[in-house]
Each structure stands twice: as structure tokens, then as C-alpha cells.
Amino acid sequence: MILFEANYSKKIGLPGYSSHQFSVSLKTELADVTQLPAECARLYARLQQSVDSSIQKIGYLPIAFAVENGHLPSNGNGAVKINGQGTALENDHWNCTDKQQELILKITDEHKLNKSKVEQLAQDRFGKSVRVLNKLEASGLIDELLAQTGQSKPRNTRFSQKAGGR
DSSP states (O other): OEEEEEEEEEEEEETTTEEEEEEEEEEEEESOGGGHHHHHHHHHHHHHHHHHHHTTOOOOOSSTTOOTTSEEEOSSSOEEEBOTTSOBSSSOOOSSOHHHHHHHHHHHHHTTOOHHHHHHHHHHHHSSOGGGOOHHHHHHHHHHHHHHTTOOOOOOOTTTSOTTOO
């Protein structure tokens, strides 16, 4: 009889220099050493699936982007309340530009997109909340939202205006 132990662990970096980690270990017995390669593959796949499904819930974040419990911590002065759609009523800080924030909110509102699905899209594509996306990531999210809603990418008209047209 052979005792076999497998472990799978994953650590994910989060905004504000935070991270979370989850690990699963499993011990099993093998009657035959020739079963080892197949058992390794089976256990690895099962452990990976278990950890990956468990680690998706971020939980508490000690930063201004934590919306888990309907509150955003403010500058140490208590909490900022969130309305029912997950939008901050005050102290609403986004890492992308103001224009990108406005466009994301405009697309979401005009097309009546589910805000939690937009949030999930950001999590799936970039591993972070919409509010935490940097300029490049927000641009990618905007492109994805425009594609999903059948719109074309907005043109930057600042440089296409005629010089005398002011």
C-alpha cells in the first residue's frame, strides 16, 4: 500500500496591495504504484477545480473598492453607502479616466445592462472590479461592452475637426 498526498494552492493579488490565497490538500492510498500517473492527473484536476471555484469570492477588502457588503470604506471616516445598483452615492473613485467612467456608466444605463454582469465581465477579463481598472483595461472593457451592445467604437473627433471650424 502506498500513501499519496497532493496539494493545490492559489494566491491572487488584489487591489490595494492585498491578496487572498486558498489551498487544498488530500491524502489517499494507492494499491499499485503503476496507478500513480493516472491518480496524479485525476487529483490535480479535482484539486484545481475545487480551489478555483472557491477562490472566486474575494471577501473583505480593506480598500475603497470593497463593495462586498454594500459599503465602500472612505478615508478612515466611516463608510460610504452604496445604492441598490452597486453605485456609490459619494466618494466614488475610479482608477480610469472620468470620460471612461462616464462612458461605461452611459453604455450600462442606456442598454439597461445588469451591473453585476458588467462587474463579472471585468472580473473575468481582468481579474478586478470595474472601479479598479486602469485606463488600458477600462478601454478594453468599453470595447467589449460596445461589441455586446452592437455599437461601434466611438471616434475621437478632437483631431478630426478643421482648424478654422471653431
